[in-house]
Amino acid sequence: MIMDDYKFLFKVVLVGNAGVGKTCLVRRFTQGLFPPGQGATIGVDFMIKTVDVGSEKVKLQIWDTAGQERFRSITQSYYRSAHALILVYDISCQPTFDCLPDWLREIEEYASSKVLRVLVGNKIDREDREIPTVVGEEFAERHNMYFLETSAKESDNVERLFMQIAEDLMKQARSRDLPRYDSNTTTIDGKTSTISDFSCCSK
Amino acid sequence: MHFEIMDYELPTNFDVVVVGTGIIESIISAAASRIGKTVLHVDSNNFYGGLSSSFNLESFLKLNIEKRKSICMEHSSLNDTETFFPINNSDFTLDEVTHQWNITNKNKNYSDEENSAQEDIIAKEICAKKWLKDDLLKESRKFNIDLTPKVQYARGDFIELLISSNIARYSEYRSITRVLTWFNNTLEVVPCSRSDIFANNKISIIEKRILMKFFTSLDDNEDLIIKDYASKTYKCFLTDKKLSKNLIHYILYAISNSTDSTLCLEGIGNTKKFLKSLGRFGKTPFLYSMFGSGDLPQEFCRLSAVFGSVFALDQPIHGLILEENSFKSILIGKQKIKAKNFVLGLNLTPDFFLNKVKKKFISRGVFITNKSIMDSDNEPLTLLLYPAENDKNPCTVLELPWLSSCCPKDTYLVHISCNQINNPEDDLKHCVKNLFTLNEDFKAFKPLIFYSSYFSIPTNSDENVNLHDFNNLFICPGPDSELDFVTAVSKAKELFLKMYPDDEFLPRAPDPEEIKWDGDEEPSDIAQ
Structure with missing residues (x-):
C-alpha cells in the first residue's frame, strides 16, 4: 500500500438538479477537461485531487450524485460524513434555482449541521442568464452559505471554488470546528491488519 | 443544448427492472449494473430500504399514519394479448406500531421542597441530563431507528462481499464492544x-x-x-x-x-x-454500521447508480404485464416499461404467485433509555443474546450509544427482536421487565425508559412462492431473523446467477485512481 503524502482528507459532495453541470465542475477541477467524456463517467464514484494550502497537502475527495438526483432519489448515506457540500444551480435556468429550497431541506435532514455549505451558480458563460448574480447572493446569504458563480466550460472560478473550500476546511480543522466524525470507527478495506487474539480455528 | 430540469418520464427499455430497495433487491441491482446491464430500480416508498430502513424519530413516530393507499391501475393501456398482474401493494405492512412516552413535556422539578438537597445532588450525579419529550423530538434527526437491526460478523459473508466488491468504502462501522447473556437472573459478559x-x-x-x-x-x-x-x-x-x-x-x-x-x-x-x-x-466478532442498518441497502444502490442504473423512489407501481409466456413490461404511473427480467420484493409479489401459508413475523421493541443496561467506563455498544425462557423465544437485544450515530448524546437506543409467538409486547415483556424500569426513581439501578415502541415485521421467506414456469421473474424474500445478512447475501447471489449464469457476481469495483479515462481529449486541454 502506497503511503499517501497528505495531511488532511476532506469529503466534498455535490448536489443540485440534473444538468446544472455538477460533473463538469468536478471533471474541470480534477482533470482540466470539458466537456467530460461521456462513457468514462460510468463506474466513477468520486474523484480525488490533492492541492496545496500554504505548505500543507490537502486531499479532496469529491463525490458526484451518480445520476440519482434525476428522480429525486439520492441515498441519505451519500450525505453522511461530508465536510463540505456544494449546491449547484444553472444561472440560465430558473427551475434549477427554484428547486434550491428542496435541496436545502434534504441537506438539513441528512448532512451534518456543521457541514460547510457553498452555493454555486454555474454556466456563467451562457448568454441567456435568468438568475441575476444578486439573487443568488441574497439566497446564499439568507441561508448562511458561501456563494460563487462559475463556468466549468470556461474554467471560470472553478479552481477558486475548490481552493476556497480546501482553505476553509483547513481553517476549521485547525480550530477543531470540523464536523466531528469520530475517528474510532472501523473502515473496512480488507487491508486492515488482523489482530490475532484467538487463532483457534486455524490451529 | 438545454437539459431537462426534472425528468418525469422514466426511460422505457431495460435489461432488468428491480422493484423495492430491500437488501436483496439492492444487492441484485448492484450486481446486474456492475456487469453492464441496464437497470431501472424503483420503489413505491419515498425512502430506501423498505422494511430494512432506518428513520429519524419524527418519521418513526409517523410510520403508522403514512400507510400507502393501494393504487388503482388503468386497464386501458393493455391490449388483447396482455395479461395484467397487479403487484401486491400492502407493501409496508407495519400496521400495528405502538408508541408510548414515559416522559412528559413538563419539567418535573427535582429541587421541590419535598426532596432533600442531598437527593438533588444524587439526581444530578446519576442522571446527568433530564430529558423531556420535546428535547428528544428536537434531536429527532440524530436518531436512526432501524426497523430490522442487523449486526455483521467481521468475517461473515456480508463483510467479505463488501470488501471483495469494494463497496466497503461507502460506510463506516463500529465494533460491538461486548456480548452479554442473561444467566441466573443477571447480566453476564460472555468471554469472547x-x-x-x-x-x-x-x-x-x-x-x-x-x-x-x-x-x-x-x-x-x-x-x-x-x-x-x-x-x-x-x-x-x-x-x-x-x-x-x-x-x-x-x-x-x-x-x-x-x-x-x-x-x-x-x-x-x-x-x-x-x-x-x-x-x-475489534474485541467481539460483530460490527454495526454507523447511522443504522438502513444505510446498508443504500450502499449497494449507490454502486448500482455509479454503474449507470436509473433510480426512482416514490413511484406509483401498478403491476406486471404478461405476454405469451413471459413478463414483458411493468406499469409505472402511465408508463409501460419494458425489461427482460423483473426482480420483485416478496411483499410486492402478485397474489397469484403466493401460496396461502401462515404469515410469520418478528416481534420488535424499540426503546430510548437514559443509560446502559450494564455500567461501563466507556460508552459501550452492546449485544445481549437473551436465552429462551419458559414459553418465550430467545431475544436479541442491541443497545446503541450515541457514538453509533443512532441517537443523541446522553441517551441509548435499544432494539429487541424475537420470532413472534403472540404479539410484540407480550413476546418481549419478560425481557423488558428484567432490563429496564419505567419508574422515574433516580436511584434506580436499571435504565429508565423514556420512550418505547412495539411493532411486527413480516418475515416470510420465499418458500411460499410458486413462480410456475415464468423464468424472468425473480422474487426476493423480506427481512429474516438472522443476526446478520448471511442469508440475504446467499439469496441475492443465487437469484443473480439464475438470471446471469455466466457472469461474475459483484466483481471488485475500481478505485477512482484505477479508472482509465477516454482518450478523446488532448492533453493540451488541461487548464492552467
Whole structure:
C-alpha cells in the first residue's frame, strides 16, 4: 500500500438538479477537461485531487450524485460524513434555482449541521442568464452559505471554488470546528491488519 | 443544448427492472449494473430500504399514519394479448406500531421542597441530563431507528462481499464492544477472546482451560462428530464434552446463538463462525454500521447508480404485464416499461404467485433509555443474546450509544427482536421487565425508559412462492431473523446467477485512481 503524502482528507459532495453541470465542475477541477467524456463517467464514484494550502497537502475527495438526483432519489448515506457540500444551480435556468429550497431541506435532514455549505451558480458563460448574480447572493446569504458563480466550460472560478473550500476546511480543522466524525470507527478495506487474539480455528 | 430540469418520464427499455430497495433487491441491482446491464430500480416508498430502513424519530413516530393507499391501475393501456398482474401493494405492512412516552413535556422539578438537597445532588450525579419529550423530538434527526437491526460478523459473508466488491468504502462501522447473556437472573459478559477468558472472574481456572481446549478442538475429529451427532443437539454434544453448566450456557446461547434444539453441526458451525470473526476489527466478532442498518441497502444502490442504473423512489407501481409466456413490461404511473427480467420484493409479489401459508413475523421493541443496561467506563455498544425462557423465544437485544450515530448524546437506543409467538409486547415483556424500569426513581439501578415502541415485521421467506414456469421473474424474500445478512447475501447471489449464469457476481469495483479515462481529449486541454 502506497503511503499517501497528505495531511488532511476532506469529503466534498455535490448536489443540485440534473444538468446544472455538477460533473463538469468536478471533471474541470480534477482533470482540466470539458466537456467530460461521456462513457468514462460510468463506474466513477468520486474523484480525488490533492492541492496545496500554504505548505500543507490537502486531499479532496469529491463525490458526484451518480445520476440519482434525476428522480429525486439520492441515498441519505451519500450525505453522511461530508465536510463540505456544494449546491449547484444553472444561472440560465430558473427551475434549477427554484428547486434550491428542496435541496436545502434534504441537506438539513441528512448532512451534518456543521457541514460547510457553498452555493454555486454555474454556466456563467451562457448568454441567456435568468438568475441575476444578486439573487443568488441574497439566497446564499439568507441561508448562511458561501456563494460563487462559475463556468466549468470556461474554467471560470472553478479552481477558486475548490481552493476556497480546501482553505476553509483547513481553517476549521485547525480550530477543531470540523464536523466531528469520530475517528474510532472501523473502515473496512480488507487491508486492515488482523489482530490475532484467538487463532483457534486455524490451529 | 438545454437539459431537462426534472425528468418525469422514466426511460422505457431495460435489461432488468428491480422493484423495492430491500437488501436483496439492492444487492441484485448492484450486481446486474456492475456487469453492464441496464437497470431501472424503483420503489413505491419515498425512502430506501423498505422494511430494512432506518428513520429519524419524527418519521418513526409517523410510520403508522403514512400507510400507502393501494393504487388503482388503468386497464386501458393493455391490449388483447396482455395479461395484467397487479403487484401486491400492502407493501409496508407495519400496521400495528405502538408508541408510548414515559416522559412528559413538563419539567418535573427535582429541587421541590419535598426532596432533600442531598437527593438533588444524587439526581444530578446519576442522571446527568433530564430529558423531556420535546428535547428528544428536537434531536429527532440524530436518531436512526432501524426497523430490522442487523449486526455483521467481521468475517461473515456480508463483510467479505463488501470488501471483495469494494463497496466497503461507502460506510463506516463500529465494533460491538461486548456480548452479554442473561444467566441466573443477571447480566453476564460472555468471554469472547483469549484475554476475555483469562480476565473473566466468573469461571474457574479449570473451566478456562477446558473452554480453551474445547475451542481449539472444534476442528478435530470432524468426521467423528458428523457420524455420532448428526441427529443430536448441540446441547447434547456440549454436555457430553463434560463442560460445566455456565460454559454450556455461554457457548450454547451466546457464542453459537443457539437454542436447546439446535442440531450439533449447526451449533458447531455457528461457534466456528463466531470464533473466526474474532480479532479482525475489534474485541467481539460483530460490527454495526454507523447511522443504522438502513444505510446498508443504500450502499449497494449507490454502486448500482455509479454503474449507470436509473433510480426512482416514490413511484406509483401498478403491476406486471404478461405476454405469451413471459413478463414483458411493468406499469409505472402511465408508463409501460419494458425489461427482460423483473426482480420483485416478496411483499410486492402478485397474489397469484403466493401460496396461502401462515404469515410469520418478528416481534420488535424499540426503546430510548437514559443509560446502559450494564455500567461501563466507556460508552459501550452492546449485544445481549437473551436465552429462551419458559414459553418465550430467545431475544436479541442491541443497545446503541450515541457514538453509533443512532441517537443523541446522553441517551441509548435499544432494539429487541424475537420470532413472534403472540404479539410484540407480550413476546418481549419478560425481557423488558428484567432490563429496564419505567419508574422515574433516580436511584434506580436499571435504565429508565423514556420512550418505547412495539411493532411486527413480516418475515416470510420465499418458500411460499410458486413462480410456475415464468423464468424472468425473480422474487426476493423480506427481512429474516438472522443476526446478520448471511442469508440475504446467499439469496441475492443465487437469484443473480439464475438470471446471469455466466457472469461474475459483484466483481471488485475500481478505485477512482484505477479508472482509465477516454482518450478523446488532448492533453493540451488541461487548464492552467
